[in-house]
């Protein structure tokens with residue numbers, strides 16, 4: 001599939017049926033798989049042969065869909081996880097352990113921020129957050145001798161900052177560690193971070209990839225480019241024998257292309273079990289089949305709504321990298337030439353009460369803790385996700401009380417604008 005275009009890959013990559021086999025990917029709704037001899041099964045447990053034995057680790061349906069996402073991102077291997085949270089945790093924990101340190105952009109999804117700053121901290125993994133706008137000097141200064149990974153989001157949820165992927169990749173590689181990029185918002189249709197130097201790409205497939213608000217899921221993709229053996233002492237989990245698999249050295253046995261995902265499957269999935277259900281993988285694949293058709297429409301609607309809001313007298317500020325006035329416009333032109341996503345953040349005059357009143361008057365856009373599906377939805381962080389904060393604390397966090405995050409769906413842009421116009425009036 002490597003020579004085909006993005007559209008063809010969205011529709012057909014990952015699964016090629018044989019003669020007389022189902023055209024659509026089969027849902028292998030089975031926890032377990034049958035073998036004729038104990039020896040056959042033993043080879044699977046020793047990673048001597050590839051095959052399925054228990055769906056907590058691997059399932060054929062998931063593997064078809066993971067292979068499609070790997071093809072879309074230009075990676076060599078991928079795995080599905082039960083959620084985007086699990087994907088980011090697996091990507092980091094596959095190479096970090098107690099005593100490790102992570103350099104992360106501060107402008108990331110709140111759930112990932114908590115994962116790294118609170119939960120992984122309890123595991124003894126430290127983090128230094130840097131502004132996505134930091135200079136190369138500031139970025140390099142954040143590294144320590146025990147740094148094992150750099151993390152950022154292509155377009156941050158909900159701040160809508162754009163990551164300078166090349167800047168972060170350069171710093172990561174100069175310190176001998178991989179760059180992990182969460183590419184949930186643009187999807188590979190609008191940006192492929194591996195082409196700009198990212199080593200590992202993660203997704204909350206719950207968002208645009210599924211695209212219909214139907215199934216929670218995640219994905220980890222390996223570029224196959226990071227040379228673990230060249231930094232062997234930093235990544236003993238990949239470069240020294242795994243006693244729980246009869247002394248296999250992942251980086252030796254599976255090479256640059258396969259080591260990361262094989263270890264992530266064999267250890268992380270085996271021990272932590274955050275597998276995506278095959279049924280959800282099937283829904284995800286239905287979404288992927290139209291991802292290349294849906295993304296341009298999300299961008300078109302987001303751009304139109306952002307341009308309308310920017311001119312409205314009751315709107316104080318609009319964040320959307322597609323606007324020429326946006327501070328991230330230049331980075332968006334470089335990394336997101338086809339546009340970013342359908343999510344627009346804006347601040348309404350009159351703070352919390354005005355935002356609440358505005359959202360209550362919307363007829364098409366529903367109030368939801370969600371983004372990136374076919375139906376337009378919106379959220380006021382001050383009265384929902386960040387409800388416990390005072391107005392002063394909100395301001396300090398860079399989230400004004402009157403901020404509305406609107407995820408533009410696939411409806412007619414004229415209808416979305418008319419809805420916003422009447423609600424603002």
Ligand SMILES: *Cc1c(COP(=O)(O)O)cnc(C)c1O
Nearest residue numbers: 083084085109157184204206217
């Ligand atoms: C939603 C989201 C996540 C978390 O994904 P879930 O599927 O909800 O667990 C991670 N990163 C980004 C950028 C997200 O938008």
